[in-house]
Amino acid sequence: MKITILAIGKKHDPKIVSAIEDYTKRLGHYTDVGWNLIEAKISSAMNQEQIKREESSLLLDHIKQNDEVILLDETGEQLNSVGLAQKLQNYMNQANKNVIIIIGGSYGVNEDLMQRSNFTWSLSKLVFPHQLVRLILAEQLYRAHSILAGEKYHHI
Numbered sequence: 001m002k003i004t005i006l007a008i009g010k011k012h013d014p015k016i017v018s019a020i021e022d023y024t025k026r027l028g029h030y031t032d033v034g035w036n037l038i039e040a041k042i043s044s045a046m047n048q049e050q051i052k053r054e055e056s057s058l059l060l061d062h063i064k065q066n067d068e069v070i071l072l073d074e075t076g077e078q079l080n081s082v083g084l085a086q087k088l089q090n091y092m093n094q095a096n097k098n099v100i101i102i103i104g105g106s107y108g109v110n111e112d113l114m115q116r117s118n119f120t121w122s123l124s125k126l127v128f129p130h131q132l133v134r135l136i137l138a139e140q141l142y143r144a145h146s147i148l149a150g151e152k153y154h155h156i
Contacts, residue, residue, distance in 0.1 A: 001092050002032040005137065006062050007103040008055045011037055013131040023138035030145035035134075036062060040105065048107045055105040056113040067098045069117045072137070073108065074127060076120035081154055085144040087119070103133055 012020050012035075027033050040055045063069055068091055079087065091099055102113070114120070123136055146153035 001088075001099060002034070002097060003027075003099045003101060003141065004034050004036060004062075005101045005103065005134075006036050006038060006059055007130065007134060008038055008040055008059065008105040009103075009130050010039055012134060016131055016135050020135050020138050023135070023142045027138065027142045027145060030149065033141070038062070049110075051105060052107045052110045055107075056110040059102055059104070059109065060113055060116060063100055063116065064098065067100045069119075070099065070101045071109065071113065071117035071120045072101065072103050072123060072133065073114075073120050074122050074125070076122035078122050078124070081140065081143050082147060084121075084140060085147040088141075088144050089148055101137065103130060103137070106130065 011017075024033055024035070038055075038058050040051070040058055042051055042054065046054070088099075102109070102117070104113070123133065123140070128136065143154050
């Protein structure tokens with residue numbers, strides 16, 4: 001299984017880049033993972049709906065028909081770490097080759113992208129800065145895979 005993380009925004013913040021790279025490298029022990037950071041061309045004349053439409057369109061351009069798409073959104077289902085591990089195991093059992101995890105822009109995503117998503121996941125009821133979401137996501141994916149491998153990183 002390959003995991004691709006699509007994120008709207010600029011490259012990783014230098015203050016947290018080493019932590020994101022560390023968890024991404026650790027995660028590579030279990031699965032192929034990659035980051036695709038997409039910078040949208042947003043003008044100050046655009047309203048929130050126009051921005052959501054533009055960013056969602058850019059994200060949809062990177063998704064293939066047979067990709068399994070997980071959308072991070074505050075309205076999504078919350079999972080604990082074991083639940084995330086089970087969800088990832090289900091994807092592996094179904095022989096899904098590509099799992100795409102989407103971190104939308106600051107205004108969220110439009111209905112087209114919501115409809116294309118196979119699962120909408122909320123990391124928390126709290127709202128986090130996008131840079132921090134990247135780090136939390138990388139750590140939780142690593143934790144989930146270490147749970148599946150029966151390793152001691154996560155104490156059940």
